Amino acid sequence: MPMSSVNPANGSVLNVFETWDRPRIDKALSQAERVAPAWRGLALAQKADLMRQAAHVLRHRRDHFASMITQEMGKLLRESRGEIDRCATVCDYYADHAAEFLADEVVPEVEGDARVVFQPLGTILAVMPWNFPFWQVFRFAAPTLLAGNTALLKHASNVPRCALAVEEIFRDAGFPAGVFQTLMIPSDAVSDVIRDPRVHGVTLTGSEPAGRAVAAVAGETLKPSVLELGGSDPFIVLDDADLDRAVEQAVVSRYQNAGQSCIAAKRFILLPGAAEGFMERFKAAVKALKPGDPTREDTSLAPMARMDLRDELHQQVQDSIAEGAVPVLGCEPLQGKGAWYAPSILDRVVPGTRAYQEELFGPVASILRAKDDADAVRIANDTRFGLGGSVWTRDPERGAAVARQLACGSTFVNSMVKSDPRLPFGGVKDSGYGRELARAGILAFVNTKTLTLR
Numbered sequence: 001m002p003m004s005s006v007n008p009a010n011g012s013v014l015n016v017f018e019t020w021d022r023p024r025i026d027k028a029l030s031q032a033e034r035v036a037p038a039w040r041g042l043a044l045a046q047k048a049d050l051m052r053q054a055a056h057v058l059r060h061r062r063d064h065f066a067s068m069i070t071q072e073m074g075k076l077l078r079e080s081r082g083e084i085d086r087c088a089t090v091c092d093y094y095a096d097h098a099a100e101f102l103a104d105e106v107v108p109e110v111e112g113d114a115r116v117v118f119q120p121l122g123t124i125l126a127v128m129p130w131n132f133p134f135w136q137v138f139r140f141a142a143p144t145l146l147a148g149n150t151a152l153l154k155h156a157s158n159v160p161r162c163a164l165a166v167e168e169i170f171r172d173a174g175f176p177a178g179v180f181q182t183l184m185i186p187s188d189a190v191s192d193v194i195r196d197p198r199v200h201g202v203t204l205t206g207s208e209p210a211g212r213a214v215a216a217v218a219g220e221t222l223k224p225s226v227l228e229l230g231g232s233d234p235f236i237v238l239d240d241a242d243l244d245r246a247v248e249q250a251v252v253s254r255y256q257n258a259g260q261s262c263i264a265a266k267r268f269i270l271l272p273g274a275a276e277g278f279m280e281r282f283k284a285a286v287k288a289l290k291p292g293d294p295t296r297e298d299t300s301l302a303p304m305a306r307m308d309l310r311d312e313l314h315q316q317v318q319d320s321i322a323e324g325a326v327p328v329l330g331c332e333p334l335q336g337k338g339a340w341y342a343p344s345i346l347d348r349v350v351p352g353t354r355a356y357q358e359e360l361f362g363p364v365a366s367i368l369r370a371k372d373d374a375d376a377v378r379i380a381n382d383t384r385f386g387l388g389g390s391v392w393t394r395d396p397e398r399g400a401a402v403a404r405q406l407a408c409g410s411t412f413v414n415s416m417v418k419s420d421p422r423l424p425f426g427g428v429k430d431s432g433y434g435r436e437l438a439r440a441g442i443l444a445f446v447n448t449k450t451l452t453l454r
């Protein structure tokens with residue numbers, strides 16, 4: 001099955017790549033195995049210099065990589081530039097902090113010299129999604145490589161140019177050949193790669209079914225895994241919230257990247273004292289979004305990444321309406337050749353509707369009503385997902401009390417959920433397990449080893 005690069009803004013085919021056969025995959029795995037001892041043995045300071053050089057390559061060729069992202073998966077060019085900047089930042093962050101994160105931990109309570117040391121596991125496979133085709137890879141690669149592992153990337157099939165560009169960045173930065181390799185393989189080849197004895201761990205960001213499939217093979221072969229899956233994050237507006245600020249952030253969180261983010265606010269849970277004011281402002285702001293050419297500065301809503309994803313979203317919306325949800329805005333595909341969907345709001349989303357139960361991965365906001373703080377928490381947690389959640393209130397203590405009760409991996413009071421290299425990132429429940437970023441991210445694929453000397 002070839003991998004096609006298609007511009008979702010207009011449906012034009014940019015490139016078609018042949019996928020690898022078994023001998024080519026085997027060659028890549030052997031190369032990773034061959035280079036691993038030298039990479040592991042290279043001083044951390046030298047590895048960090050190479051990572052800083054990767055940041056430099058990213059910054060130097062920012063516009064080139066940004067326009068590649070926009071062409072291949074549709075996001076607004078300014079968002080693509082921001083994505084490249086974040087990649088450079090995460091490279092620098094781990095270059096600056098890896099030594100401190102990986103330093104031996106002395107355990108003074110134990111007699112003699114007892115310490116915990118952190119050593120690489122070997123070669124780690126990353127199965128990555130198309131929605132942040134550079135960022136998701138760099139936030140895995142920067143810590144994983146600096147921990148002394150080698151890395152393999154199986155990227156989403158609709159972003160092959162980005163996949164190859166990431167490998168090129170590490171090569172151009174001076175990383176030894178084989179330390180980071182992109183595998184041009186289809187999804188059905190992933191299980192065999194995980195099973196291969198030359199692979200020692202796997203991380204996946206993507207859909208729940210893909211996560212379950214990867215976790216099953218990792219479990220069967222007893223290899224560590226990190227899963228970052230879907231989300232249906234609540235955005236809870238308490239009755240004392242600053243509504244102007246809440247709405248401004250609600251629009252960014254739900255509609256940036258055409259709504260295709262695991263940590264986008266998806267369920268807006270409104271308290272009675274906030275509902276009317278929020279809805280009035282929110283409707284106006286969403287109506288003002290301007291779909292159009294993603295390379296233009298005045299466009300504010302991108303196309304979705306693929307036609308099939310757009311059609312799947314529309315089916316969820318139609319089913320939700322048939323089940324009783326109320327369309328307030330949009331809720332239909334837009335005319336044109338690309339994967340366009342109108343900026344949409346669905347109100348009165350109640351249990352039993354698809355919008356209540358499922359993740360809507362596109363520019364559709366679900367509005368839910370709660371009686372009070374406790375009811376908002378109950379509704380927020382009434383989902384199988386548990387990635388992030390935000391709470392909006394002028395009372396920080398009240399906000400923190402609500403946030404502490406949310407069953408998810410990241411909570412924010414008075415700001416939208418976002419990832420930050422300094423903060424651990426990941427979910428609970430069906431949103432996955434394990435953590436990326438911060439110190440937790442670099443410890444995800446190390447052998448935490450006890451060493452005692454007497």
Ligand SMILES: O=CCCCC(=O)O
Nearest residue numbers: 131132261262263419
């Ligand atoms: O789909 C997951 C998106 C994560 C986006 C981010 O880290 O900002």
